[in-house]
Amino acid sequence: MSSAIQTENLVKQFHRVEALRGLTVNVPPGAVYALVGPNGAGKTTAIKILMNIIRATSGRAEVLGLDSSLIKGRQFESIGYMSENQELPEWMPVSLFLSYLRPFYSTWDTSLEKELVKQFDLPLDRKLHHLSRGMKMKAALAPSSR
Amino acid sequence: MSSSRTRVWNIFRKDVRHHWREIAASVALVAAMAWSDISEWMHPDSMVSAPFAAFVLQLVVPLVPISWMFLIVRAVQGESLVGDRQFWVTRPYDWRSLAAAKIAFVLVFVNLPLFLADVLLLAKAGFSPLSYVGSLFWLQLVWILLLFLPTAALATVTRSIAQMLLALLFIVLFVIGMSAIRPAIPNSGYDSDTGGVYFFLMIAAAFTVILLQYSRRKTTQSRLLLVGLAVATVVVLVATPYRTLIERHYPLANGTSLPLQLKLLPPEQNKITYAGRQMAVHFAFDVSGLPKDSFVVLNGRMLKLTNAQGAHWDSDWQDARMPIYSDQPSVNVDFYMNKEDYDRMKSSSVHAHLLLAFTRFHDANQRTLAIPSGEFFIPDFGFCAVGVSWTTFTCRTPLRTADVLMSYEMAASTCPLGKNETRAAPGEVGRQFLQGEHTVEPGISPVHVKQFNLYDWGYSDRANHVCPGTPVTISNPEEAGRSRLELQFDNFSLADYQPSSGVIQVRR
Numbered sequence: 001m002s003s004a005i006q007t008e009n010l011v012k013q014f015h016r017v018e019a020l021r022g023l024t025v026n027v028p029p030g031a032v033y034a035l036v037g038p039n040g041a042g043k044t045t046a047i048k049i050l051m052n053i054i055r056a057t058s059g060r061a062e063v064l065g066l067d068s069s070l071i072k073g074r075q076f077e078s079i080g081y082m083s084e085n086q087e088l089p090e091w092m093p094v095s096l097f098l099s100y101l102r103p104f105y106s107t108w109d110t111s112l113e114k115e116l117v118k119q120f121d122l123p124l125d126r127k128l129h130h131l132s133r134g135m136k137m138k139a140a141l142a143p144s145s146r
Numbered sequence: 147m148s149s150s151r152t153r154v155w156n157i158f159r160k161d162v163r164h165h166w167r168e169i170a171a172s173v174a175l176v177a178a179m180a181w182s183d184i185s186e187w188m189h190p191d192s193m194v195s196a197p198f199a200a201f202v203l204q205l206v207v208p209l210v211p212i213s214w215m216f217l218i219v220r221a222v223q224g225e226s227l228v229g230d231r232q233f234w235v236t237r238p239y240d241w242r243s244l245a246a247a248k249i250a251f252v253l254v255f256v257n258l259p260l261f262l263a264d265v266l267l268l269a270k271a272g273f274s275p276l277s278y279v280g281s282l283f284w285l286q287l288v289w290i291l292l293l294f295l296p297t298a299a300l301a302t303v304t305r306s307i308a309q310m311l312l313a314l315l316f317i318v319l320f321v322i323g324m325s326a327i328r329p330a331i332p333n334s335g336y337d338s339d340t341g342g343v344y345f346f347l348m349i350a351a352a353f354t355v356i357l358l359q360y361s362r363r364k365t366t367q368s369r370l371l372l373v374g375l376a377v378a379t380v381v382v383l384v385a386t387p388y389r390t391l392i393e394r395h396y397p398l399a400n401g402t403s404l405p406l407q408l409k410l411l412p413p414e415q416n417k418i419t420y421a422g423r424q425m426a427v428h429f430a431f432d433v434s435g436l437p438k439d440s441f442v443v444l445n446g447r448m449l450k451l452t453n454a455q456g457a458h459w460d461s462d463w464q465d466a467r468m469p470i471y472s473d474q475p476s477v478n479v480d481f482y483m484n485k486e487d488y489d490r491m492k493s494s495s496v497h498a499h500l501l502l503a504f505t506r507f508h509d510a511n512q513r514t515l516a517i518p519s520g521e522f523f524i525p526d527f528g529f530c531a532v533g534v535s536w537t538t539f540t541c542r543t544p545l546r547t548a549d550v551l552m553s554y555e556m557a558a559s560t561c562p563l564g565k566n567e568t569r570a571a572p573g574e575v576g577r578q579f580l581q582g583e584h585t586v587e588p589g590i591s592p593v594h595v596k597q598f599n600l601y602d603w604g605y606s607d608r609a610n611h612v613c614p615g616t617p618v619t620i621s622n623p624e625e626a627g628r629s630r631l632e633l634q635f636d637n638f639s640l641a642d643y644q645p646s647s648g649v650i651q652v653r654r
Contacts, residue, residue: 053230073240081236103156104238
């Protein structure tokens with residue numbers, strides 16, 4: 001695997017609206033990249049294609065050497081993804097949210113979990129519903145950072 | 147435990163923790179339904195003496211399926227399949243594990259309580275649950291196919307309870323619309339075999355939607371599929387050749403297969419009466435040719451009139467469900483005509499074509515017993531007891547029952563004569579035929595309460611009651627075939643039917 005993320009001429013069209021025009025990007029393993037652009041540039045669309053949430057109209061996208069349209073289920077054990085408008089199970093306390101997600105991952109790092117909870121100052125007994133937007137993001141980020 | 151089993155168990159445990167209140171309410175309602183049913187058989191008087199409590203318990207019955215639907219919707223929408231913002235979409239969820247967890251949830255918290263309640267009810271009603279295990283599982287399957295699967299399908303294409311209610315509102319409006327157009331479609335009101343087609347379409351669509359949503363989350367396609375189901379249902383309603391199906395179901399009787407002979411009685415016994423804006427046409431027939439150990443049930447009837455000018459009137463096939471017994475001297479067959487149609491057809495003589503659809507029954511396993519006081523058991527049927535009014539038997543029956551014909555010689559009644567009553571003459575028979583349940587009918591309770599009403603309404607001044615000691619004949623009729631009888635009558639002149647004080651005397 002030479003790239004963690006690789007796209008070639010990625011295009012997404014919603015009816016007559018072109019949301020993404022010919023994106024070609026190569027993110028090597030271990031690198032940290034930020035996708036920056038004005039509103040409507042297609043950042044979210046590109047990430048949704050990479051996460052197989054939506055399909056590209058044309059072009060090619062690979063994540064960890066796998067065609068992004070094939071990413072599902074177990075492949076997400078190796079991918080951490082969170083977005084600002086993600087719908088969380090708001091009825092769950094933070095501790096339950098973490099313990100619920102734990103069995104889904106075969107390589108869950110409990111010490112990292114504890115470290116992140118401490119670092120993010122997450123109130124374990126509070127329901128997600130009662131957290132501020134920022135704290136919710138942190139709660140969603142914690143299980144995405146194994 | 148394998149990782150997929152771990153995931154299923156993990157989602158299942160989460161759903162139990164999230165929905166424990168709904169689970170508790172649903173299980174409590176099933177328990178209340180069982181208790182209500184048992185009270186109704188064991189202490190029928192208490193239901194009469196405490197009408198408010200009886201009313202509250204009656205409310206429980208419709209609430210049980212509503213609670214099941216609510217529970218299923220909540221469980222499915224717990225991991226909504228509509229939209230792409232759910233956190234679990236980008237987690238190591240496998241759609242098979244997710245679907246399996248939801249199926250397990252429904253089986254454990256909807257099917258299992260119902261199954262246990264059914265076992266308890268059968269045992270309390272005096273029937274061995276072991277004898278009805280197959281039927282109990284069949285009943286579970288019927289509930290799954292008729293309610294749980296369609297409810298789950300709707301839940302997969304809606305995001306919230308509000309959207310689900312909106313979808314149900316559309317379905318109610320659709321059903322009302324279908325009911326409104328049904329009378330305009332000739333013969334569609336008659337019980338033909340199209341129910342199976344609707345059932346198959348619904349199951350196929352619901353199953354496909356659930357599969358499509360869980361495996362690919364294609365909400366638009368799934369919703370379009372449900373719209374397609376509605377369109378297909380309308381097409382089936384409109385395009386079904388009802389008349390052909392009915393006539394194929396009831397082949398024309400010939401010389402050897404004639405179920406009985408009917409002779410139109412003299413015209414003065416025929417009459418046309420006003421029934422609101424409609425004219426009720428009564429055909430009276432002399433009945434003969436039925437073997438002593440046989441009877442028929444008139445399932446359907448149709449009348450076609452043609453006048454000399456070629457104008458037609460057609461009643462379409464209509465339900466009848468009227469038993470005709472071998473010792474019965476006559477039978478009435480009624481039709482209703484609009485006043486406008488009557489006026490149109492009365493100008494000249496009319497050719498009448500009467501079609502009658504019969505099911506023939508051969509009486510079998512006939513036995514006579516003197517009614518005991520208290521409860522008694524009828525094999526292949528259930529536990530029965532004479533009602534307070536002495537005219538009815540109230541019986542508790544299990545999921546499947548045989549056909550039962552109960553009759554008695556009214557003259558042999560052991561009841562004391564009431565005021566203004568005389569003893570019936572020999573030969574006068576009170577009876578009722580109850581068709582059994584050969585397949586398991588969908589119902590919450592596996593124990594049904596049925597009533598035999600042996601009162602003969604034609605003899606209101608006779609002592610025609612059943613009391614302990616009255617000999618009653620019970621038999622298990624067996625279906626011997628179906629056939630159609632067609633009778634033609636010429637030279638009816640509707641114009642001669644002159645109204646007189648609301649009753650029109652017939653002259654031919």
